[in-house]
Structure formats: C-alpha cells, structure tokens
Amino acid sequence: MRIVLDAIGGDHAPAAPVAGAVQAARELGIELLLVGPRAPIEAELAKHNTAGLRLTVIDAPEVIAMDEHPAQAVRRKKQSSVAVGLRLVRDGEAAAFVSAGHSGATMAGAVLLLGRIAGIERPALTTVFPALKGAIVVADVGANTDSKPEYLVQWARMASLYARLVLGIAQPRVALLANGEEDTKGDRLVQETHALLKGSHDRDLIFVGNAEPKDALVGDVADVLIADGFVGNLFLKTAEAVARFAVKRIQREVRQPAVAARALAGLLPAAALIATSRDRGKTALAALLGVPAVLSAALAPALLAMARSLDYRRYGGAPLLGVNGVVIIAHGKSDAAAIASAIRRASEAVERGLVAAIADSVALSTDGRP
Incomplete structure (x- = not known):
C-alpha cells in the first residue's frame, strides 16, 4: 500500500x-x-x-x-x-x-x-468524537454550511458505513442532531431529513430518530450523529470547549482552600478512627492538612483518563467521505x-x-x- x-x-x-x-x-x-x-x-x-x-x-x-x-x-x-x-x-x-x-x-x-x-451530491467531513459510551461518529462537521435533506441522508449512509467498516461497529445506529427527540423537533431541514431517514428502506441504515447533544454524548442512543456542516461544526467545537472547561475547572477547584476544608472535615472522623496513638494521630492530621495535594493526586488518574479520551490524536483525523x-x-x-x-x-x-x-x-x- x-x-x-x-x-x-x-x-x-x-x-x-x-x-x-x-x-x-x-x-x-x-x-x-x-x-x-x-x-x-x-x-x-x-x-x-x-x-x-x-x-x-x-x-x-x-x-x-x-x-x-x-x-x-x-x-x-x-x-x-x-x-x-x-x-x-x-x-x-x-x-x-x-x-x-x-x-x-x-x-x-x-x-x-x-x-x-x-x-x-456533497462530501461530508466526518470525525470520531468521544462519548460516555466510547465514541460517536459525527458528520458533517464543516464541509457544507448550506445543505439539503438529501445531502444529510447520503451522509448518514456514508458515516454508517465508515462506522461499520473502519471502526468495527456491527450495526451502527444513526441519529439526527436536533433540539428534541420528538419527530416534530428541529428546523425545516431537520424535519424533512427526519422524514426521509424514517422512510428509508435501506436495511444497512438503522435510523433511531432525533438525538439531543446531551443524549448523543452522555447517553447511548446512537453510534452516528448527522447534522448539516454549520451545526455539526458548532456542536463539535462547543463539546470540545466544554470538555476542556470541565477538566480545567476541576483542577482549579481541588486547589481551593474551601474545598480542602470541606474535604478535611469529612475525613477527620476517619482519621480519628485510625489514630490509635498520639503520634499516629499527629501523622494522620498532618497528612490531611495537605488535602489539596491529596485530592489532586487522587483525582489525577481520572483527569488523565478524561484528557486521553478527548485527545484528537487517538482518532486519526477526519475522513472526507x-x-x-x-x-x-x-x-x-x-x-x-x-x-x-x-x-x-x-x-x-x-x-x-x-x-x-x-x-x-x-x-x-x-x-x-x-
């Protein structure tokens, strides 16, 4: 090759x-x-x-x-x-x-x-984005800003094939990005696309309806998410920004004195139980006084795992389908x-x-x- x-x-x-x-x-x-x-x-x-x-x-x-x-x-x-x-x-x-x-x-x-x-009719820029269940394929994320329902149906078919052939998802579930899960939600483009996808006789295209952004990322409603390029690009960039914000905010919060004090108050009873002597009690108290560092160390593996899941390097770029x-x-x-x-x-x-x-x-x- x-x-x-x-x-x-x-x-x-x-x-x-x-x-x-x-x-x-x-x-x-x-x-x-x-x-x-x-x-x-x-x-x-x-x-x-x-x-x-x-x-x-x-x-x-x-x-x-x-x-x-x-x-x-x-x-x-x-x-x-x-x-x-x-x-x-x-x-x-x-x-x-x-x-x-x-x-x-x-x-x-x-x-x-x-x-x-x-x-x-139009190619779609497609990406693999991290979700709570693992990952989700999103198309289009920027190749087309003015779209027709027929375009989105084609992108659904192509993204589904990509999920199956390249990512190994046996039966990819396809959802349409919308502001509600009901069939009537969305603008005219979303509603007309929904009707086309729902009426499709393509056995390889498993359409599961509309999905809100929160359900697509946090739930397990779909493997493929379809939107026009303008909305898809905004969805992608907003999700990335929120994820980065969450990581940075958690890192900042665990270093706050008030957070450390609350954690200390919760841990002191446990320290009292394990302190069977005066010296051991002093040792436990001294360790607890450094609770911001303790919290940071305890959360570090989770934060690193979260950062890795958001790392674009894992997903190998976006195919232009x-x-x-x-x-x-x-x-x-x-x-x-x-x-x-x-x-x-x-x-x-x-x-x-x-x-x-x-x-x-x-x-x-x-x-x-x-």
Missing part, C-alpha cells in the same frame, strides 16, 4: 509530519510518499533512522497559505503539496492522501481533482503521534474498501438522491 502525506501541512511541519511518517512506516510496513518542498523534508528525514523504511520525497515547491482562498489556491498552485498529492491518488499512484494543512484547500482539491462518487479516494484531514496541531494515527486510519479505510462500499451503497439505493 502506498499513501501520500502532506509533509509541509500543519502547525508543526515539516518536523511532525516527517516524524509521524517514520513512525507509521515502521509500525504499518507501508510505503509513504512525502510531498512538499524537497529540501526541508529531506533535512528532517536525515534526523531519523529510516533504514529499511519505504519513504519517498516528492517535490512540491509551492505552499498554500492559510489565508488563501481554497479552490483558487488549488487551481493556481498546481505544484503545491495538496495538488500534487491528490493527483497521485487520482492517477492511481497512491491509495490515500493525508494532510494536517489547509483543510479548506484539501476539501476543495479533493472535489476538484478526485471528483465525487457517482450519486453523492463522498470523494473518489481516501482523504484524511488531520488536526492542524497534530504532532508525530497524531500524524501516524491519521495514516493508520487511512490505511484501514483503504484495506476495508470504504470508497467502493460507499459507491455500491449509493448505486443500490434511490434514497438520498435529488
């Missing part, structure tokens, strides 16, 4: 993409084509032990700046890493493209150079581990025939078509 990596894309490029490529090539045994300006990429590669690894640098001297218009930049800069990398996929010289760079340019380039799967090729858009702040995870996710999508499965699903169904 051969995968293209945008080695100049991301906040920490080329160091992080190159290090991630080395890690992925060693762990997965696949061939990687690193596209971007040759000199800095080769300089980074020289810092690693690449013996026996299949890593090839493809020169792409032009760079798309973050403030450039995505589609115009791809058309104008034909020797950019995005344009060169996607052409390699289009021409059959690679199986997938991974980038942590300009996400707008990657999405625009994928549509322009790879084209959409026949029957798919609906284009004629595997395209993974990684977080702009990706480090080497995140890049390696995105490459792994791309290889899994290729191995399990995700693009062909989507094409077959659309061809066999009349739902979700205009």
Whole structure:
C-alpha cells in the first residue's frame, strides 16, 4: 500500500509530519510518499533512522497559505503539496492522501481533482468524537454550511458505513442532531431529513430518530450523529470547549482552600478512627492538612483518563467521505503521534474498501438522491 502525506501541512511541519511518517512506516510496513518542498523534508528525514523504511520525497515547491482562498489556491498552485498529492491518488499512484494543512484547500482539491462518487451530491467531513459510551461518529462537521435533506441522508449512509467498516461497529445506529427527540423537533431541514431517514428502506441504515447533544454524548442512543456542516461544526467545537472547561475547572477547584476544608472535615472522623496513638494521630492530621495535594493526586488518574479520551490524536483525523479516494484531514496541531494515527486510519479505510462500499451503497439505493 502506498499513501501520500502532506509533509509541509500543519502547525508543526515539516518536523511532525516527517516524524509521524517514520513512525507509521515502521509500525504499518507501508510505503509513504512525502510531498512538499524537497529540501526541508529531506533535512528532517536525515534526523531519523529510516533504514529499511519505504519513504519517498516528492517535490512540491509551492505552499498554500492559510489565508488563501481554497479552490483558487488549488487551481493556481498546481505544484503545491495538496495538488500534487491528490493527483497521485487520482492517477492511481497512491491509495490515500493525508494532510494536517489547509483543510479548506484539501476539501476543495479533493472535489476538484478526485471528483465525487457517482450519486453523492456533497462530501461530508466526518470525525470520531468521544462519548460516555466510547465514541460517536459525527458528520458533517464543516464541509457544507448550506445543505439539503438529501445531502444529510447520503451522509448518514456514508458515516454508517465508515462506522461499520473502519471502526468495527456491527450495526451502527444513526441519529439526527436536533433540539428534541420528538419527530416534530428541529428546523425545516431537520424535519424533512427526519422524514426521509424514517422512510428509508435501506436495511444497512438503522435510523433511531432525533438525538439531543446531551443524549448523543452522555447517553447511548446512537453510534452516528448527522447534522448539516454549520451545526455539526458548532456542536463539535462547543463539546470540545466544554470538555476542556470541565477538566480545567476541576483542577482549579481541588486547589481551593474551601474545598480542602470541606474535604478535611469529612475525613477527620476517619482519621480519628485510625489514630490509635498520639503520634499516629499527629501523622494522620498532618497528612490531611495537605488535602489539596491529596485530592489532586487522587483525582489525577481520572483527569488523565478524561484528557486521553478527548485527545484528537487517538482518532486519526477526519475522513472526507463522498470523494473518489481516501482523504484524511488531520488536526492542524497534530504532532508525530497524531500524524501516524491519521495514516493508520487511512490505511484501514483503504484495506476495508470504504470508497467502493460507499459507491455500491449509493448505486443500490434511490434514497438520498435529488
């Protein structure tokens, strides 16, 4: 298998993409084509032990700046890493493209150079987001801000296939993000989409109705959550912000004197019971007086576990579903581990025939078509 990596894309490029490529090539045994300006990429590669690894640098001297218009930049800069990398996929010289760079340019380039799967009106940017039950697939999270009900039905089908083929969920349950679980909730787009999904005869699409954000994340109502790109993006960013707020607030609270005092008051009776001598009592009291540190130490494993569950590096980037090729858009702040995870996710999508499965699903169904 051969995968293209945008080695100049991301906040920490080329160091992080190159290090991630080395890690992925060693762990997965696949061939990687690193596209971007040759000199800095080769300089980074020289810092690693690449013996026996299949890593090839493809020169792409032009760079798309973050403030450039995505589609115009791809058309104008034909020797950019995005344009060169996607052409390699289009021409059959690679199986997938991974980038942590300009996400707008990657999405625009994928549509322009790879084209959409026949029957798919709009591709969907899809992500795996942590939930209390484990994880939930969310689509669309930013590729489309103006949508039609038929688009959302197509995204439901594609995201369900992704959950089944790549994540291994045998029978993914699909829900529609809404402000209430009743069929009549939501705006016109949500209500019309709900009617289409409820009336679908696709046996591979298990629609369970509407889901509120709280139920999707805290409950166990669905494995796939569908929304238009504007709402989906807001949902994702709000959930991330609330999670970060919760972690930071807990860390701050356990260091507050009032919290320590309440904890001390609750623990003193227990200390009295275990203190069988004056010296042991003094020792127990001295330990309890440092209760903020005790609380922090006690909560540290839980906080670390929570932080790990929210770590974008675990989920390997967001696949752009609906284009004629595997395209993974990684977080702009990706480090080497995140890049390696995105490459792994791309290889899994290729191995399990995700693009062909989507094409077959659309061809066999009349739902979700205009």
